Amino acid sequence: DGGITQSPKYLFRKEGQNVTLSCEQNLNHDAMYWYRQDPGQGLRLIYYSQIVNDFQKGDIAEGYSVSREKKESFPLTVTSAQKNPTAFYLCASSRFGLGQILAGVNYEQYFGPGTRLTVT
Amino acid sequence: SQELEQSPQSLIVQEGKNLTINCTSSKTLYGLYWYKQKYGEGLIFLMMLQKGGEEKSHEKITAKLDEKKQQSSLHITASQPSHAGIYLCGADVDSGGGADGLTFGKGTHLIIQP
Numbered sequence: 740d741g742g743i744t745q746s747p748k749y750l751f752r753k754e755g756q757n758v759t760l761s762c763e764q765n766l767n768h769d770a771m772y773w774y775r776q777d778p779g780q781g782l783r784l785i786y787y788s789q790i791v792n793d794f795q796k797g798d799i800a801e802g803y804s805v806s807r808e809k810k811e812s813f814p815l816t817v818t819s820a821q822k823n824p825t826a827f828y829l830c831a832s833s834r835f836g837l838g839q840i841l842a843g844v845n846y847e848q849y850f851g852p853g854t855r856l857t858v859t
Numbered sequence: 860s861q862e863l864e865q866s867p868q869s870l871i872v873q874e875g876k877n878l879t880i881n882c883t884s885s886k887t888l889y890g891l892y893w894y895k896q897k898y899g900e901g902l903i904f905l906m907m908l909q910k911g912g913e914e915k916s917h918e919k920i921t922a923k924l925d926e927k928k929q930q931s932s933l934h935i936t937a938s939q940p941s942h943a944g945i946y947l948c949g950a951d952v953d954s955g956g957g958a959d960g961l962t963f964g965k966g967t968h969l970i971i972q973p
Contacts, residue, residue, distance in 0.1 A: 774963075782947070782949070782963040783963075849904070850894075850904075
């Protein structure tokens with residue numbers, strides 16, 4: 740079955756350590772996204788990638804890094820520079836990316852199950 | 860500033876009652892997406908609206924986008940315990956087709972009382 744996976748579901752780290760969250764999709768989607776969710780704040784965009792080997796900062800990119808070496812993978816590294824890393828992280832993908840804006844097309848984003856990161 | 864305002868923030872309704880959740884923007888919404896989330900889990904896509912005046916239904920849930928494409932409402936008829944969760948609206952507010960990521964509301968926490 741096609742879908743988007745994130746692992747692990749729960750992750751615990753000590754303060755000062757970098758940690759990488761995995762996101763894989765087999766939907767052949769061009770675009771992938773990372774969101775962070777905190778209670779009462781809704782989802783906020785961290786990074787997004789429209790195409791392999793290219794990615795853009797979202798609203799809250801500071802303290803995070805990403806790579807897009809393969810179309811199906813978009814790992815997120817939470818660095819020690821991120822001041823409040825404890826949160827729920829959601830990865831998403833959509834069929835079309837940059838330069839493919841077509842009228843009437845559904846740009847639905849498919850979400851993974853999420854990873855809850857706790858840093859102590 | 861919050862580009863998408865969702866209301867109410869939380870809602871407690873008795874099982875069997877109808878309810879409505881609203882999502883409002885000061886900008887034109889080029890694509891409006893409704894999601895449901897059980898806390899701490901991934902989002903489940905419910906419906907997507909693009910045209911002014913469009914209305915879609917899925918089981919007992921109906922979503923509408925107003926003619927101006929600045930407000931959407933999600934209506935649940937005869938609510939059931941399975942409807943409980945957090946409802947999020949997401950929208951493309953820059954006509955980029957959502958390619959730059961969607962803007963989300965803060966969510967509405969729905970509780971169904973037996």
